[in-house]
Amino acid sequence: MNIKEIAVIAKSASIRLAAVKTDVKNRALNEIARAIRQRSDDIISANQQDLSAAEKEHLPMPLLKRLKFDEGKITQVIAGIESLITLDDPVGQTLSAIELDAGLELYKVSCPIGVIGVVFESRPDALVQISTLCLKSGNAVLLKGGSEAAQTNRILTEIIAEASETAGLPRGWIQLLQTRQDVAEMLAQDDYIDLVIPRGSNEFVRYIMNNTNIPVLGHADGICHVYVNADADVNMAVDITVDSKCQYVAVCNAAETLLVDSGIAESFLPKVKIALEEKNVELRGCEKTAAIIDVKPATEEDWSTEYLDYILSIKIVDGLDEAIEHINRYGSGHTDAILTSDKDKAERFMALVDSGNVFWNCSTRFSDGFRYGLGAEVGISTNKIHARGPVGLEGLLIYKWKLLGAGQTVADYSGPDVKTFTHRKIK
């Protein structure tokens, strides 16, 4: 099958999946959990093949660790599915209801988006999470995982498809793509695919954003800032800077630039330098920073670089508004924090910084679906429409308008001496 044929089947499955009742979807989730448990030996053995191949190709240790899918991971993904079963069905919720006139009722009702294309990194557990989130929200899904995980992804998809179709889901609601070329062809299927969610490197996400007419949900850069206002608590500022930069450097919500108010620079910078250098962070500073502490000089490029590494750029600013301006100019709209004891300044920062996540006196690393209590996360969005910040199930939903009448025509409501609308809320 070519990718268009795959997409056509997914579209057709998505229509039927949208109308599948809650108990059938939950039964399918149960069957999937059961089948994953039952076939765990096959899964682990497929994963062993991927791991040996990856070792032969000398994949770095962190990648190997993410690729590994063992008993522990299997228990985790099954627990995830079980918790998904307990959630209310997000489809078919009445979001608003209004009587337009007696016997003419308008309902705004949540429904699935349709067909979601997801391109994800090498963790095979992501495949299970994403596909079961799509199932619960009634969306068909085309998946493309990292090629290192090919065998594991193949068997997981097979198990999920088989178990869910036995439970009554439409054939083809979940399908796996094989190659990068498949992804390129998927991006052209805007007649059949409604949303693409890419996860992976900045370059890859940007390539997807620039090469499709399908809406894309996600983020390329994560250039996050910590701004230390003049009245910040210095010890708190040191702790939060260290956490924001170092708690996990390779992720999108790690801080890349530290903005320091000139009023606190002399007391704060020497302390934060010691704390960061203990963690082996390389510091790059503006000229004013270099006048206070010993740092490499930062260039213009540093302000728009996502290091994803033990490197931090530092800039001294004159007051809140310069910090806000810097963030809106160089940031990526992901996550930015202000450290201050002044509520008004915090509020001004959170109102004027145009980012999906704006924090006061806490670490940028909190910007995450699990920490936000959203359950599993489909990704973090820096889009300005639909869904922003960490996106859970609700990002996979839209709504339709249902109007229930008894023969009404618009002519009855047009012109002089006609019926008028009541527009009375009924929910």
Place this chain on the structure above:
Amino acid sequence: MNIKEIAVIAKSASIRLAAVKTDVKNRALNEIARAIRQRSDDIISANQQDLSAAEKEHLPMPLLKRLKFDEGKITQVIAGIESLITLDDPVGQTLSAIELDAGLELYKVSCPIGVIGVVFESRPDALVQISTLCLKSGNAVLLKGGSEAAQTNRILTEIIAEASETAGLPRGWIQLLQTRQDVAEMLAQDDYIDLVIPRGSNEFVRYIMNNTNIPVLGHADGICHVYVNADADVNMAVDITVDSKCQYVAVCNAAETLLVDSGIAESFLPKVKIALEEKNVELRGCEKTAAIIDVKPATEEDWSTEYLDYILSIKIVDGLDEAIEHINRYGSGHTDAILTSDKDKAERFMALVDSGNVFWNCSTRFSDGFRYGLGAEVGISTNKIHARGPVGLEGLLIYKWKLLGAGQTVADYSGPDVKTFTHRKIK
């Protein structure tokens, strides 16, 4: 100024506008209403220039009528502004609030999208409606109206900008583009413009959708269907078909194709033919239709044609599922109606037809922001994300996540023997 400079100014204004308080926005709306009233002579005289030019170019009468901006229209747009003032501020609403842990609170708060580019048809009242909706929702706006209305649009923009900036809004939050070339350049400003709303011909909307990386909200085609199920009330079916087709043929929610169940075709078709021919509707039918009533033959192309005229294509289908399949294949996801006395069939139709608006026993012409009680409408969307169907103020909003802490780091919540999240709802 070139378009990039205009967009940069709008972006900068949008940041400040996002934080403008409700009373300042309402004062600005009041000032705009006052200034439009005060300068009504200037507006009418500018409109006279546009009208004379248009008459010289022999614009068709319906276009001239839409172009006209007289005392009546002025009274209408002022009434619109006054009703907008009475609405709650949609910005700053807390959509959810959750305590992640003691002293660490997460708020999901509504906020403006940013900079909206709107391309609209020749009605100058649209300029006032759209710009005041953007103001109330805290969005900056770049406007491009029909060139026939150039003088009217120029003076209206001037009045709105002056009045609102005097009331305290940031300079450049509203700006008018002049030419089609300006629009093409606007579409390249994806660093500064967050959403484009095109209104106008199908070809024009499709051109915009295919030529920008900025998200586009709107619709190209409006291929709407009426499906008459076997158990429909024949008289109701005739009335609704006539209304859906003829009440206003030139608009997107007028029906273009009539699907008739084979079980009712012989009783229904002759009656609907008489009623439609009274309105001078040309009928084009499938072979089975032609075997019952005298119609021109419909071609494959007819099923995907939006006539916007007194023409209706007719197809006989065998049952509900064939109707659903036809609509999902040839429709545009806009508005589709089923006529049936069977609730289960209606529900199946509304669940499986993948359109923004799905109706039971009423006319497709109800699909409209005013009739839905949304107040003014920014457009009708056939998108599958963000906003669907008639879109009012809420389509101009997104949200940001605000996290308020007291020094928390993620390290405190990571690893063994650590703090755990409470995830307790606080609203």
